[in-house]
Amino acid sequence: MDLSLIQGLYENLAEVGFGYGPTFQGLRAAWRRGDELFAEVALPEGTDAAGFGVHPALLDSALHTMGLAAGEGEGTAGEARLPFAWSGVSVSAVGATLLRVRITSVGSGVSLVLADSTGAPVASVESLALRAISPDQLTAAADTGTRDALFQVDWISHEVAEERVEARWAALGDSIGVPGLRYADLAAFTAAADSGESVPGVVAVSFAEPGSAPGDVVSSTHEVAARALGLVQGWLADERFADARLVVVTSGAVACDGQEAPDPVQAAVWGLV
Numbered sequence: 001m002d003l004s005l006i007q008g009l010y011e012n013l014a015e016v017g018f019g020y021g022p023t024f025q026g027l028r029a030a031w032r033r034g035d036e037l038f039a040e041v042a043l044p045e046g047t048d049a050a051g052f053g054v055h056p057a058l059l060d061s062a063l064h065t066m067g068l069a070a071g072e073g074e075g076t077a078g079e080a081r082l083p084f085a086w087s088g089v090s091v092s093a094v095g096a097t098l099l100r101v102r103i104t105s106v107g108s109g110v111s112l113v114l115a116d117s118t119g120a121p122v123a124s125v126e127s128l129a130l131r132a133i134s135p136d137q138l139t140a141a142a143d144t145g146t147r148d149a150l151f152q153v154d155w156i157s158h159e160v161a162e163e164r165v166e167a168r169w170a171a172l173g174d175s176i177g178v179p180g181l182r183y184a185d186l187a188a189f190t191a192a193a194d195s196g197e198s199v200p201g202v203v204a205v206s207f208a209e210p211g212s213a214p215g216d217v218v219s220s221t222h223e224v225a226a227r228a229l230g231l232v233q234g235w236l237a238d239e240r241f242a243d244a245r246l247v248v249v250t251s252g253a254v255a256c257d258g259q260e261a262p263d264p265v266q267a268a269v270w271g272l273v
Contacts, residue, residue, distance in 0.1 A: 006030050009064065023047060026061030035105055038063040042098040052092040054099075054114065054123050062101045066110060066130065081130035085107075086128025096122050155256045167245075169199030172231075176206035176249055186234050199244050205231060207269045208251030217264055225268040232273060248273050 010025050023044055049055045066081060097121060102113040109129040110238040115120040123268040168181030172189060180200060183189040193199055207228060228248070235246050252263035253270035262270075 013064075022062075023057045024060055026058060031064055035101045037065050039101040039103070039172075040098070047097065049095050049097050051093050054096065057097055058096065059123075062099055062112065062114060063128075065103055081127055082133050084131040085129040086125060088212075089122045089123070093123075106234060118143055146154060150155045168198075169179040170200040170203045172203060172205040176204050176208075178204050186231055190234075190238065193238075193240055199240055201243075202247060203241075203246045204247040204249060206249040207266065210248050220265045221268045224265050228269045228272055229251075 006027050006029065009027065010020055013020060019123060025043040028040045030040075039062065041058060041064075043049060043055060043058055047055070047057070049058070063083060075079055093116065096114075096116050098117050100115045100117065100119070104111045106127050111125055111127055112123075112125040114124065116122055169178050171178045171180065171182045171191065172184070172185055177182050183192065186205075189203065207224060232246070232248075235241055248269070250266045250270050252260075253266035
């Protein structure tokens with residue numbers, strides 16, 4: 001074990017823009033054998049690794065040895081090398097909190113083998129391509145004005161004044177109850193416009209279908225989202241509808257006010273539109 005290889009590593013990294021927090025400072029020791037570098041990385045005590053193939057902080061700490069493998073500290077004044085493209089990644093075990101790492105140079109990149117404390121395989125990477133980045137580039141990337149910002153979705157009540165929209169309504173399909181004309185689909189609505197009927201001010205279409213069976217969620221999501229996409233594309237492509245409003249109705253697409261998790265099929269339509 002050679003602790004001198006990693007002494008001052010995280011202080012040097014911080015000086016050139018790699019400001020790792022305590023959870024990501026997992027490199028504990030390193031060994032060198034010719035062109036190979038071996039390292040031991042660990043998560044801080046109490047860190048929950050459940051739910052990850054390999055915990056992101058643990059994998060990132062394993063990658064901190066790359067600068068050492070190149071024969072120079074990653075925190076030098078020159079260019080650092082960052083992960084760019086991964087090839088041949090396989091995961092053999094989950095939930096590891098400590099890793100033994102072997103890094104070997106492969107062309108312009110490296111290969112990695114990750115094992116647990118008993119030597120049992122956890123993951124491997126056949127090739128990880130690296131790209132150089134200078135301290136100036138790191139500084140520019142971090143200087144966005146939003147580094148300490150916290151973004152989240154919040155539902156805020158808003159009183160809306162009662163307004164009566166004076167417009168002719170129409171509906172596409174039979175699954176939505178609105179007053180006015182009713183057409184089987186967009187093709188029928190377009191045919192009516194072709195025959196000289198005036199275009200209503202509001203046209204409503206509902207995708208608020210019952211939730212899909214668990215085994216059919218993927219195919220239903222693809223089918224319903226494709227149908228919604230085709231409808232919107234057809235609507236936007238017809239200049240006669242430019243002054244009309246298309247109202248797309250979903251149900252269970254977004255969870256709010258303590259509601260249950262959304263229907264993924266409906267969520268796909270909501271997100272698409």
